[in-house]
Amino acid sequence: MPEQSIDDIRRMIARHKLLDHIFAIVGILSLMVGILTLLALFTELAIEGAPRIGWKLFTSFPSRHPEEAGILSAWVGTTLIMLVTAASAVPLGVASAVYLEEYARKNWLTAIIEINVTNLAGVPSIVYGLLALGLFVYKLDFGQSILSAGLTLALLILPIVIVSAREAIRAVPGSIREAAYALGATKWQTVRDHVLPYSLGGILTGTIMGLSRAIGETAPVITIGALTFIAFLPQSPFSADFPYVSFRWLMDSFTVMPIQMFNWTSRPEAAFQHNAAAAGVVLLVMTLIMNGIAIYIRYRFRKRIKW
Amino acid sequence: MRRVREFIIESILFLAALSSVATTFAIVSILVIESFPFFRHVPLLDFLTDTQWTPLFDDAHYGILPLMAGTLVTTAVALLVAIPLGTIIAIYLCEFAPHRVREIIKPFLELLAAVPTVVFGYFALIFVTPILQKLIPALPGFNMLSAGLVMGIMIVPYIASVSEDAMHAVPKHILEGSYAMGATRFQTAVRVIIPSAFSGIAAAYILGISRAVGETMIVAIAAGQQPNLTLNPMEPAATISAYIVQVSLGDLPHGSIGYQTIFVAGLSLMLITLIFNILGYFLAKRFREVY
Secondary structure, eight states: OOOOOHHHHHHHHHHHHHHHHHHHHHHHHHHHHHHHHHHHHHHHHHHHHTTTOSHHHHHOOOOSSTTTOOOHHHHHHHHHHHHHHHHHHHHHHHHHHHIIIIIOOSSHHHHHHHHHHHHHTTSOHHHHHHHHIIIIIIISOOOSSHHHHHHHHHHHHHHHHHHHHHHHHHTSOHHHHHHHHHTTOOHHHHIIIIIHHHHHHHHHHHHHHHHHHHHHOOHHHHHTTOOSOOOSOOOOSBOSSTTOBOOGGGGSOOOOHHHHHHHHHTOSOTHHHHHHHHHHHHHHHHHHHHHHHHHHHHHHHHHHOOO | OHHHHHHHHHHHHHHHHHHHHHHHHHHHHHHHHHHHHHHHHSOHHHHHHOSOBOTTSSSOOBOSHHHHHHHHHHHHHHHHHHHHHHHHHHHIIIIISOHHHHHHHHHHHHHHHHSOHHHHHHHIIIIIHHHHHHHSTTOOSSOHHHHHHHHHHHHHHHHHHHHHHHHHTSOHHHHHHHHHTTOOHHHHIIIIIHHHTHHHHHHHHHHHHHHHHHOOHHHHHHSOSOOOOOOOTTSOOOOHHHHHHHHHHSOOOTTSHHHHHHHHHHHHHHHHHHHHHHHHHHHHHHTOOOO
């Protein structure tokens, strides 16, 4: 090793320290790129959408006249589809998670299911749309309906629900289960009365995150053939005569918020861009509120449970 | 009685868990079954080598290359943005950022990942493209560059959070060893953390590639929907996913050649994703460090 004078070593240390500082600055700049994009996106939408945001936006159907066009059919469609999605994805996802965490033996079948859930999360969303087009719309003959769309999005968010529910169930300490067994509870009683209640917070958080993803999904819903121009509402779920609740709306055609926004964005008339921006603001606010609720629930449950 | 009930419940839960396997099976079989008639009509060689994709014209050509080129160019632009930014952010959050900064920044990144893609598409078309046009006057209104850049920003949070998890999993004693030898944080990150966490970081990149390949709305809105065999990001072009959306928006009779083409396109998309995932698997396996 060649002789190094103390000055050389000092210079080397100084150089490395400088590099360290430079990287810290580069790191902050990189973060800023992401955050500034987010800010630019919010500001752009708010400024462009401002002329259209108001009560009328929510109470009007789409129209040829940009000033009168609203998102009534879109937000009703989105709400109904989310009901179907939640009603099918949550029981299926939680049941899968309970099976994988509490019941599954360590064998090849369990391994396949686990690998499969991970891989499903990586399947492009538009492929789910094709699956739904082939399976729900034509093979099962649900048509281009709210039911088809709701089930499609349910399949899409199933991996998210399963993964988060599993994490929540895994976080329940084994001592709780053993205490239940010691008192003579069966496996299902243990799961129903102890494991599920304690993991409720995590399950809810994961479900809401999944639903907030589903609200913004456009491509799979377009693929199953959602219409872009709908000036009527699905049949009401409540009726005046017995049995007061009707499920005929499940088979109605529909549009959703992101499709409405896409439709307005791709119109040549510049005036419709204001409508697109206003729809974007509503969509973003919906997503934000759902994420906020999820984060709040996670925080509350974390604070309340102390093992 | 109790036994029977327990058994029934376990069976129901098992069936629920199997539903995800059934979904995969259904995806693969629907794609294959619905594209099968197409390949009786179009020879595989034409499909892979024809340089035009005009299935709905009178003079129909069925070459996947133009759509493939669109997908690869937008993906490449997105990755050129997302991989450096995502990796730098992961290193910064893992090694440099004070605890407070991290707690404030992470929700923002989660938020960036939660923005619906149709909103990103609008943003690319209405905000980013005009800015790019000021820098590059010849840029057309629809182009792959703007779509790719915004897609890159969209992917940053995924890459950053998965790589950061991988970096956090590197055992602390190795880092302390590096610091004890007098290494700076930057030297530790580059020489110790990245090599140790490489298999996890590779997984993050693969996730990013899968997102970019399958991303639909941003490219459908901002990159134009004309199939165009080019590798120049300044030009408009359709991607595989954008083609599916474009065709689905029109009226599509069940069983027509147009109907079959979107399943063929979907199958190609799945195969590309699969190839990248397999590559990633071997890459991760090759560089896995075990402690």
